[in-house]
Amino acid sequence: MSALLRMEAGKLFRLSSVRAALVLLLVFPALWAYAPGIFEVYGFFLVSGFQVPALSLLSSMEFLMPLLVAIIAAELVGIEAMHGTLPTVLLRPVTRSSWLLAKLLVLTVLPFLVMAYFLIASLAAGVPYGFDAFVGGTGLGEGGLIGQGTMLPVDAARELVGAYLLAAIALIPVALLSVLATVVTMNAASGALATLAVLIVMQLLVVFPSLEPFLLTRHLSAYTDPVASVGWVVTLIALYSAAFAAAAVVLFERKDF
Amino acid sequence: MTQAPAEQAAAPSIRTEGLGKRYGRRPIVRDLTFHVSPGEVYALVGPNGAGKTTVIRLVSGLAFPTEGTVTMLGKDPQQHPEVRRRLGAVVEAPAAFYPYLSGRANLRLHARLAGGVADERIEELLELMELGPAADRKVGVYSLGMRQRLGVAGALLTRPDVLILDEPASGMDPLSLHLVHRVLRNAAGRGSAVLLSTHHLDEVAAYCNRVGIMEEGALIDEVDLDRRRDRHRARVDDPQAARSALQAQPWIQEAFLRAGQVIFHLTEPAALPRVAPLLVEHGVGLQELTADVFDLRAYYRERVSAERLKRTGVEIAPEIGRPGTSAGDVPSEERPS
Numbered sequence: 001m002s003a004l005l006r007m008e009a010g011k012l013f014r015l016s017s018v019r020a021a022l023v024l025l026l027v028f029p030a031l032w033a034y035a036p037g038i039f040e041v042y043g044f045f046l047v048s049g050f051q052v053p054a055l056s057l058l059s060s061m062e063f064l065m066p067l068l069v070a071i072i073a074a075e076l077v078g079i080e081a082m083h084g085t086l087p088t089v090l091l092r093p094v095t096r097s098s099w100l101l102a103k104l105l106v107l108t109v110l111p112f113l114v115m116a117y118f119l120i121a122s123l124a125a126g127v128p129y130g131f132d133a134f135v136g137g138t139g140l141g142e143g144g145l146i147g148q149g150t151m152l153p154v155d156a157a158r159e160l161v162g163a164y165l166l167a168a169i170a171l172i173p174v175a176l177l178s179v180l181a182t183v184v185t186m187n188a189a190s191g192a193l194a195t196l197a198v199l200i201v202m203q204l205l206v207v208f209p210s211l212e213p214f215l216l217t218r219h220l221s222a223y224t225d226p227v228a229s230v231g232w233v234v235t236l237i238a239l240y241s242a243a244f245a246a247a248a249v250v251l252f253e254r255k256d257f
Numbered sequence: 258m259t260q261a262p263a264e265q266a267a268a269p270s271i272r273t274e275g276l277g278k279r280y281g282r283r284p285i286v287r288d289l290t291f292h293v294s295p296g297e298v299y300a301l302v303g304p305n306g307a308g309k310t311t312v313i314r315l316v317s318g319l320a321f322p323t324e325g326t327v328t329m330l331g332k333d334p335q336q337h338p339e340v341r342r343r344l345g346a347v348v349e350a351p352a353a354f355y356p357y358l359s360g361r362a363n364l365r366l367h368a369r370l371a372g373g374v375a376d377e378r379i380e381e382l383l384e385l386m387e388l389g390p391a392a393d394r395k396v397g398v399y400s401l402g403m404r405q406r407l408g409v410a411g412a413l414l415t416r417p418d419v420l421i422l423d424e425p426a427s428g429m430d431p432l433s434l435h436l437v438h439r440v441l442r443n444a445a446g447r448g449s450a451v452l453l454s455t456h457h458l459d460e461v462a463a464y465c466n467r468v469g470i471m472e473e474g475a476l477i478d479e480v481d482l483d484r485r486r487d488r489h490r491a492r493v494d495d496p497q498a499a500r501s502a503l504q505a506q507p508w509i510q511e512a513f514l515r516a517g518q519v520i521f522h523l524t525e526p527a528a529l530p531r532v533a534p535l536l537v538e539h540g541v542g543l544q545e546l547t548a549d550v551f552d553l554r555a556y557y558r559e560r561v562s563a564e565r566l567k568r569t570g571v572e573i574a575p576e577i578g579r580p581g582t583s584a585g586d587v588p589s590e591e592r593p594s
């Protein structure tokens with residue numbers, strides 16, 4: 001299993017979607033940091049470097065981050081079908097489930113790596129604004145960007161890390177759903193598209209208020225707009241993740257290659 | 258190679274019983290029963306779409322049969338994936354490798370997945386498959402033939418007891434083709450059971466032990482090339498007397514007439530010098546004694562054409578520039594009923 005894990009982790013950084021994501025996530029925060037029309041459009045000025053990561057997160061979790069994670073996950077599985085390497089690997093004394101579990105484990109860690117990179121890139125983009133105490137809020141806590149008076153750097157950092165951590169956790173089932181969709185289609189593009197279709201449908205289901213606490217998409221913004229307690233969110237995400245992973249393994253075990 | 262117990266060595270390494278595969282209602286493979294013994298080379302031949310690749314995937318455990326059973330070294334490869342420790346296989350044509358890794362790095366990766374193979378073995382195989390100079394180049398820039406040779410090298414990594422190869426010589430130049438077939442023949446010589454699908458009838462006819470002819474998912478014929486290869490042909494003035502004389506000898510397995518000549522099969526090749534004196538002793542004039550060369554290609558065309566004619570009413574067009582391949586050219590004694 002450790003050989004498989006090393007192999008899959010190594011593959012991750014060779015994926016074209018990962019390379020594209022690294023560039024995109026580097027450029028994206030800079031758009032906020034240097035956008036000349038931010039006041040005209042949104043009615044606020046950035047006053048602290050801590051606000052750049054918050055704005056980056058707020059503006060990306062709705063669509064961009066799920067999209068990136070879904071594409072990366074789909075490519076990690078689908079590229080094996082594209083290159084024809086999947087049968088070659090499965091002909092070794094490797095069980096199908098262990099091969100897929102290695103990918104699932106790597107993709108469970110992926111959102112944390114992506115969000116950590118995004119946070120660092122966002123902080124780097126916020127350097128011109130400085131990281132001193134400031135009057136206002138990060139945008140992630142009470143009072144939004146207006147805040148509740150002076151915010152100390154340590155409090156701002158705590159808010160950012162907590163929000164990014166929760167966002168990373170919320171992205172795990174997106175990655176695993178993408179694996180499931182790719183196992184069904186054995187095609188990276190179809191897998192990613194199917195994942196996005198499911199997420200969009202879930203977003204529309206908010207019109208059924210009783211379903212809202214159970215919708216995965218509703219918890220993508222749990223870091224700033226929680227519909228339930230953190231414990232509930234984490235439990236629900238764990239259940240979604242386990243269900244997607246189990247379904248992917250079961251389907252993969254019976255798949256013809 | 259793993260040392261098999263004596264009782265296992267005698268048993269077939271690959272065995273299928275009534276194997277079938279259908280996608281929806283469409284049967285791809287139908288009621289396929291065959292076996293491959295240790296040290297034997299078995300070639301599956303047939304037109305494109307005959308179901309050869311599906312059989313290869315069913316036997317290697319990549320696809321699930323909808324009917325029948327497959328055993329590899331006595332075990333179901335689906336239920337016992339550990340049996341693949343003794344399997345070497347190439348199921349893609351061209352063989353699939355990670356294009357961003359070098360040939361050597363790909364083999365090392367496979368060596369790790371196989372549970373560990375010495376670096377010396379990897380180097381040995383790279384040299385054997387004449388890939389030494391290209392070993393550090395990325396596989397993405399390899400030619401079709403180089404990938405195929407790397408595929409064979411990967412299949413041989415663990416000195417497997419069972420080798421399964423789908424079109425191992427696809428896209429190869431004549432020299433590489435010869436190399437691959439030589440390597441496979443040597444692997445069989447060391448005791449591996451080799452199952453391959455191919456269109457290279459002339460090459461496999463030279464060293465395969467048995468050939469299974471597939472058409473529309475079914476095994477329509479199985480040819481024992483060993484028996485055909487050891488046949489001799491005698492042109493004599495009294496064929497009936499010659500056949501009777503030969504049939505009575507314990508060192509003659511079978512003797513029959515074809516086109517006025519006597520065809521006979523020796524139990525052992527060393528007995529050949531005894532044939533001429535025997536015929537003279539029985540008053541038979543011997544005009545010519547020669548090996549009876551079996552034309553697999555002609556036989557294949559005959560069988561597939563007959564099967565297709567029976568099924569669709571359409572006959573296969575004669576092969577251009579190759580006399581002796583029409584249905585009537587295969588001697589009637591050779592044709593199965």
